[in-house]
Structures are given as C-alpha cells and as structure tokens.
Amino acid sequence: MNEIANKARAAGVVGAGGAGFPTHVKLMSPAEIYLVNGAECEPLLKVDQQLAAKYAHQLVRGLQLAMQAVGAREGVIAFKAKYVEAIAAVQPLLASNMRIHILKDVYPAGDEVITIWMATGRRVPPAALPKDVGVAVNNVLTLINLARAVDEDAPVVDRTLTISGAVSDPITVTVPIGTPLREVIARAGSVTVDKPYFVNGGPMMGKLISSIDQPVTKTTGGIIVLPEDHVVIRRHRQPMQDVLAIARAVCEQCNLCTELCPRHLIGHELHPALIVRSANYRDIGKPSVLLSALTCSECAICEQWACPVNISPMRINVALKAKFRAEGARYVGDLRPLDPMAEHRLVPTSRLVTRLAISAYNKKAPLDETASRSSRVVLNLRQHVGAAAVPVVQVGDTVQRGQLVAEIPADALGARVHASISGRVEEVAAQFISITH
Ligand code: SF4
Ligand code: SF4
CATH class of the missing domain: 3.40.50.11540 (NADH-ubiquinone oxidoreductase 51kDa subunit)
Structure with missing residues (x-):
C-alpha cells in the first residue's frame, strides 16, 4: 500500500x-x-x-x-x-x-x-x-x-451536513460523528410543520428516516424536514403493493421514463419502461432487461420527473435489485451508443425544484462550525462499504477524541472508526460503540 x-x-x-x-x-x-x-x-x-x-x-x-x-x-x-x-x-x-x-x-x-x-x-x-x-x-x-x-494525521471524527426544509433557520453544521440527528436538527431552529418527516440526504435520492435518535455517520450529508403530505414524503411512504398496483393499472407505455433515464441516455441498456412492462405482464423478453435494474442509480428521475401518471419504476428497480442480489445474480451488458439528445434531456435544477414543490425551502443554509457539545455519541461500526469494524475498546475505557475504537477486520474491505468525543465507553455492541462525556 x-x-x-x-x-x-x-x-x-x-x-x-x-x-x-x-x-x-x-x-x-x-x-x-x-x-x-x-x-x-x-x-x-x-x-x-x-x-x-x-x-x-x-x-x-x-x-x-x-x-x-x-x-x-x-x-x-x-x-x-x-x-x-x-x-x-x-x-x-x-x-x-x-x-x-x-x-x-x-x-x-x-x-x-x-x-x-x-x-x-x-x-x-x-x-x-x-x-x-x-x-x-x-x-x-x-x-x-x-x-x-x-x-x-487527523482521523475522520466530524461530519458536515445541511439541515433544511421545514425549519426556521436552515443551516450547515459540523458535528462529531455519532451525534443524534435530533440534536443536529435542533441547530436549525424550530421545525415549522405539525407532522414532520425527515429525509436523510436530498429530496431526490434521500431515504426516509425512521427515528431521529439515529446518529450522524461519515456519509450523512443532509437532513431534509418535510410535512407529512409533501409529495416527496408521500412517495417514500407508498407501500410496494400500491406501487405495483398503480403500475399495472395505469402505465401507458409512453416510454418517457426510459427516454429521460440518465443511465439509458448515456448508453446503458437500463430501460425502466420495459422493466415496468415486465413486472406488469411477466413479459420478460430478454432476461438482461430485468437484470439491468441492477445498474439503476436510484436517481428518481423516472418517478419524480418523467412519469405522467405517478408510477415509480425506481421502486420496482429497487425491489428487483434486492431479489437479484439475494440470488447472487449479476448484470452483464455492453455500452451502447450515446443518445444524441443526452445532454439536453437532463433536468434543469430550477424546474426540478418547482416540480418537487420545494421552492419555499430552497434557501441559504450557511455554514456554522461552532463546536457542538454532544454529551453522548453512537458510533456505527459499519458506516462504509465492506465489513463492520471490530471494537478495540471495552466498556469503561476512557478514550480521547481521535483515538481508534474499532479496527478493520483482517483481510477485509472496511474502514476504521475513531472516537469523536473524549469520554468513557458506555456500550460495545455488535453494531455500535457508544461514548458518554
Ligand atoms: S431511478 Fe434508475 S431507472 Fe429511474 S431514471 Fe434513475 S437510473 Fe433510470
Ligand atoms: S413514464 Fe410511466 S406511464 Fe410512461 S412507460 Fe414509464 S412507467 Fe409507464
């Protein structure tokens, strides 16, 4: 190395x-x-x-x-x-x-x-x-x-992330990794809607957060707060059986999801319209059509932008990916010619903001690196691609900020984890280490 x-x-x-x-x-x-x-x-x-x-x-x-x-x-x-x-x-x-x-x-x-x-x-x-x-x-x-x-020789112990959406003071903060999201969201003033939902990441590719007691990880780039009835939240909460039922009932095979799919535009086989048709009618055609779901980037263009009848080809792709991965299936396919219109078919951000109904939330979120004072952090042992890190500390140990607390397992792909605050190791579990100050 x-x-x-x-x-x-x-x-x-x-x-x-x-x-x-x-x-x-x-x-x-x-x-x-x-x-x-x-x-x-x-x-x-x-x-x-x-x-x-x-x-x-x-x-x-x-x-x-x-x-x-x-x-x-x-x-x-x-x-x-x-x-x-x-x-x-x-x-x-x-x-x-x-x-x-x-x-x-x-x-x-x-x-x-x-x-x-x-x-x-x-x-x-x-x-x-x-x-x-x-x-x-x-x-x-x-x-x-x-x-x-x-x-x-500085280890990764902090993370910078934006808190935006339905909050009084959108902000971008740097906090110790492991800080509860609840504390980070509080740095953005007050939540301005009655029934808030929280998205980890951006409105297009982010994932719904089940609990804001979860900790910040090395990959947490933002928390978006949105009301319960917001189109982005409704999409996230739609049960899979509804996604499939809507696809069966109303897909017009207009092909727009494919014509606007960025991966398809640059020459990938991925063809969301055909995947929807395959899912609807078990009309698989070439097996590679379905397997190409494995190459979907989950950018959400097909569901949030392209489809005129509110179908989510992306959700179908996500379900297919899980199935194929469980089976150990792999996609093999060549790069095809670039669509000559590719450059012009990507979506202008300003129009996307309007379509997503987030114009009112598209404000500055100034960077504030005032030290955060979290008294307890939870360090996930798997904040990365690969194997979970292996703890090298025990309950009761005193650790300093920056000290190694979990090591990459031998001969595995992974990443080390370091204490993000000084304090005492409170718990060592299979998934995490918690430290209190
Ligand atoms: S989510 Fe997947 S299928 Fe849909 S537009 Fe993006 S890359 Fe294409
Ligand atoms: S854009 Fe919607 S209606 Fe058109 S083919 Fe794709 S899923 Fe079907």
Whole structure:
C-alpha cells in the first residue's frame, strides 16, 4: 500500500458522498484522471460548495495527494457555475495539471457516472466502475479529509451536513460523528410543520428516516424536514403493493421514463419502461432487461420527473435489485451508443425544484462550525462499504477524541472508526460503540 493510501486507511477516510467506499482502496488503483465531484446536484444540500470555498487549500492539497497516489496525469474539479465563492477560492490554487470543469445546472449532474461523462467525456459501461475508464472520483469533503489525514494525521471524527426544509433557520453544521440527528436538527431552529418527516440526504435520492435518535455517520450529508403530505414524503411512504398496483393499472407505455433515464441516455441498456412492462405482464423478453435494474442509480428521475401518471419504476428497480442480489445474480451488458439528445434531456435544477414543490425551502443554509457539545455519541461500526469494524475498546475505557475504537477486520474491505468525543465507553455492541462525556 502506498504511503498516502496508508494514511487514509489509518484515519478511516471513506467516500463522504453517500456510499462510503473506503478511500484507501480507491487510492491503490491506477487512474489517469482524478475527478472531484463538486456538483452537489441534490436541491437543498449546501455542504460541498461551502466547504470548497472555506477549505480550498485542503481540497486542492487532497486532490494533489490523490493524484500522486494513483498516478493521475490530470485533476479535474467539477463545480456548477453558481458556486462562485468555491470557484474563486480554488482557481488560483490549481497546479498546471489541474482544471475546473463547469457543469450545467442540471440533475443528476452529481451522479458519479454522469459527472464523469460531463466532465471528461468518458462513459462508464453498465455494471463497470470509474476505474475501468481510467477515472477515480471523490467528493469535496473526502479530499479535504484526505489532506487532513496525510498532513495532520487527523482521523475522520466530524461530519458536515445541511439541515433544511421545514425549519426556521436552515443551516450547515459540523458535528462529531455519532451525534443524534435530533440534536443536529435542533441547530436549525424550530421545525415549522405539525407532522414532520425527515429525509436523510436530498429530496431526490434521500431515504426516509425512521427515528431521529439515529446518529450522524461519515456519509450523512443532509437532513431534509418535510410535512407529512409533501409529495416527496408521500412517495417514500407508498407501500410496494400500491406501487405495483398503480403500475399495472395505469402505465401507458409512453416510454418517457426510459427516454429521460440518465443511465439509458448515456448508453446503458437500463430501460425502466420495459422493466415496468415486465413486472406488469411477466413479459420478460430478454432476461438482461430485468437484470439491468441492477445498474439503476436510484436517481428518481423516472418517478419524480418523467412519469405522467405517478408510477415509480425506481421502486420496482429497487425491489428487483434486492431479489437479484439475494440470488447472487449479476448484470452483464455492453455500452451502447450515446443518445444524441443526452445532454439536453437532463433536468434543469430550477424546474426540478418547482416540480418537487420545494421552492419555499430552497434557501441559504450557511455554514456554522461552532463546536457542538454532544454529551453522548453512537458510533456505527459499519458506516462504509465492506465489513463492520471490530471494537478495540471495552466498556469503561476512557478514550480521547481521535483515538481508534474499532479496527478493520483482517483481510477485509472496511474502514476504521475513531472516537469523536473524549469520554468513557458506555456500550460495545455488535453494531455500535457508544461514548458518554
Ligand atoms: S431511478 Fe429511474 S431514471 Fe434513475 S437510473 Fe434508475 S431507472 Fe433510470
Ligand atoms: S413514464 Fe410511466 S406511464 Fe410512461 S412507460 Fe414509464 S412507467 Fe409507464
């Protein structure tokens, strides 16, 4: 393992953009281009654009280290033009082999595969990885964490996230990992609706939160508060049998979900209209049509934007994915020609905001890094892709902020976990370690 990857491993750096892939593993695969995904295309989330402006030096340093680790000849930072402060802060720091790429303000510009295509012209084949086309990708916070890991031996103990939606004072805060969501939401003033629901992530790709007593993890990018009757919440709460019943009753086979599916547009077989038809009539046609559900990014364009009769091809894909994964099935398929209209069929963010009925919530959420004073944190042992970390502390131990509390199991893919506050280990369970101050 190279020294930079080794430092990332030691610090527990994982992809902060969502999946939490261990960064040290990514830093061990050669790539020609290192891409910083600074698109932050989910409406209402304001994390990366503000961190890039405030910590521009660390972002560019992280990119330089990542490029060195994988032997990249070019570094590309993808921003939207409206991130004026981030661009102004980063541009003067760029080395001659780095550039900023300005993305159109469309959704899903931040989907890794789409960002790669927009910023480099390379298309990742279905079921392939960015490294298969010579590209490595991380988001802004991940590379800032990498710079801190290498230059300061600083482990990942904090997370920056936006609290937005139906709250009096939308805000972007940095808190110790493991802080209960309830405490973080309180930093955004008061909730302004009677029956609030909470979404972890953005309104398009986020997941409904079952309890706000859950802790912040390394991949928690935002909490969106919405009223019970909001269209986004109604979608999330719709039972699967209703999704299937509606699909059977009203699908017009208009094909719009396929014509606007970003993955289909860039040449993937994924064809949500045919998948809906297959689910409706058991008219499977080629088995690969159904298996291509495994390549769905869950961007929600088909359900929140394309379908005129409120069907959710995405939900059907999610159900198929679970079934296929349980069976160990894999999708195999070639990259097809790019749709000549692809660039023009991605969705303008401004129109998406209107369609999602979130215009009233689309406000600034200024970054406030005032230290949070949580007296108890719960550190999930699996905040990343791979195996759960193995505790190396016991109940009653005194730990310092930044101290290692859980190690990667031998010969496994995973990430370390560190104490995010100083205190006493209260509980060590199969899924988590809690620390009280
Ligand atoms: S969620 Fe729908 S639009 Fe998005 S990739 Fe999947 S099938 Fe395509
Ligand atoms: S957009 Fe809706 S109605 Fe049209 S084919 Fe897709 S699921 Fe059916």
